[in-house]
Amino acid sequence: MEKTLAATVQQADHARQNEKRVAYATIIGTTIEWYDYFIYAAIAGMVFNQIFFQPAGAGMATLLAFASVGISFLFRPLGAFLAGHFGDKLGRRAMLVATLVLMGGSTALIGLLPTYANIGVLAPVMLILLRILQGISAGGEWGGAVLMAVEHAPTGKRGRFGAFPQLGVPLGLLLSSAMLALMTGVVSPGEAFMEWGWRVPFLFSIALLFIGHWIRSSVDESPVFEEIKERKSASKTPIAQLFKHHAATVLLAALVFSGTTAVGYMTTGGFIQNYTTDPAGLLRMERTPVLLVVTFSALVWLTFTWLSGCWSDKFGRRNMYIVGFLVQIIGVAALFWLVNMGSIWTVLLALVLLSVGVGLTYGVQSVFASELFPASIRFSGVSISYALGSIFGGAFSPMIAAYLIGKTGSTVAVTLYLGAMTVLALLAALTLRDRSNIPLGPDHEAEQNRSPLWWKS
Incomplete structure (x- = not known):
């Protein structure tokens, strides 16, 4: 009896420790x-337009810099x-480690690239190739992280x-913005940032890579995949x-995701940073205060992402x-009205409002997607829906915004574009049933295979 009780306590303690490791x-x-x-994304609009794409001319160089941000989405x-494919056949954990190494290695190499002034056109070509590798990594990473969290x-x-993997986005924005604020305001202000300071945040990725690899390698495989492996029920052709x-379902889930990514990439894609600080623009604000505002808005995004995930359980x-999405529409409507006032405080208010709506939609994204697809093809369903949603929404939203302003001379068209993407995502969400707490294991594939589309029984 005592041995049984001790074993039970030990198992419970192991489960709690594993939950912490998963988090x-x-x-x-x-x-x-x-x-x-x-x-x-942040450095592209501030630096790369000047040191990799400058022969194209000021306006076109900025468009090309934002296009290089977007092109990676095409490879997601x-x-x-x-x-x-391999996550559904071989496991979630292996894909988590592989995508992390690919992203970290690509990022570090960008920090070592020579510029256009050094090697000519080969410089932007190499930059874009490394950006493509980042896109491949990002396309595979999210699904693995999501399923490791939700299936545990x-x-x-x-x-x-x-909500755990979702927190990585605002935390990544917070960390990157804080690093850039440090580099532009303290370590390498002014011309020093353009000459060498921009490289440091990319090279810092090497240290982060070792930390992430160590942590991800220590976590247990998803219990759902372990069941699939034991039953030998992995799909041979999941895609x-x-x-x-x-x-x-893939298409509608992608449209839901697109509404969040299109709006979120106004800051994560570097557009607001470039729009407010562009020396040739209307506002011409200082870089460091804007980066600090973006950093604070990332904290707001983080908070509401966590709350959204927790509230979705209730x-x-x-x-x-x-x-x-209703809150996000309000944030979109107020965004440029506040930003164009030209005060750092109104920019702060604009990004805080926007971050509340984006956080509320982003926090529920991973669990919502995981409950849409059957266990044997879930990694493929979640990853591909998210990748397509990123293309529909976030891929070229900074470039589209820059183009619309250049074409119309106003931010009104950008507001209409972001509003339309939000409404489209809301309509797509309304077509999908809520499948909260549907069993996720392979024993319940029949129930999981029932269509989540509201017009189907």
């Missing part, structure tokens, strides 16, 4: 991934297909656990099965999306 692995890993990604589906979660706490039976995933 750390998903939060820290995704934070590092998105730090790498956002460092590029490739990363999602590869990670989804106790019943009734999936929303909370699903083919996904598109044969769940193509409409109020449902779909309801959180509805509330989040």
Whole structure:
């Protein structure tokens, strides 16, 4: 009796320790991934337009810099297909480690690149190739992190656990913005930042890579995948099965994601940073205060991402999306009205309002997607839906915004564009049923295979 009790206590203690490791692995890993990604996006509009694309002329160089941010999104589906295929066949944990190494290595190499002045056109070509590798990594990373978190979660706490990998995005934005504020304001202000200071945040990724690899390698494999492996029920062709039976769900989930990414990439894609600090623009604000404001807005995004995941366990995933998108519309409407006042305080207010709505929609994203797809093809479904949503929404939203302002001379068109993306995402969310707490294991594939589309029984 005593041995049985001791064994039970030991198992419970192991489970609690593993839950902590899962939380750390998903939060820290995704934070590092998105730090790498956002460092590029932020520096592209401030630096790369001048040192890699400058022969194209001021306006076109900025568009090309933002296009280099967006081009990586076109390769996210490739990363999602590869990670989804092998994640459904070989396991979630291996993909988490592989994508982290690919992202960290690519980021560090960007920090070592020679510029256009050194080697000519080869410099932007090499930059874009490394950006493509970042896109492949990002396309595969999210699905693995999400499933490790959600599939380890106790019943009734999936929303909370699903928020762990989501926290990596605002944390990555916070870390990257704080690093840039430090470099532009203290370590390498002015011309020193343009000459060498911009390289340091990329090279810092090497240290983060070792930390993330150590943590992710220590976590247990997803219990759902362990069951699949024991039963030898892994799908031989997960992607083919996904598109044969769940193509409409993939498309609608991608549209839901696109509403959050299009708006979120106004800061994570570097557009607001460039718009407010561009020496040739209307506002011409100082870089460091703007970066500090973005850092603070990332804290707001972080807070509401966590609250959204936790609240979804109580109020449902779909309801959180509805509330989040309605709040996001308010933030979109106020964004440029406040930013164009030209005060750092109105920029702060604008980004805080925007971050509340984005956080509310982003926090529920991972658990919502995980509950849409059957266990045997879940990695593929989650990863590909997210990758496509990133293309529909975030991929070129900074470039589209820059183009619309250049074409119209006003930010009104950008507000309409972001508003339309938010409304489209809200409508897509309304077409999908709430499947909160549906069993996730392979024993319940019949129930998981029932369509989540509201017009199907």
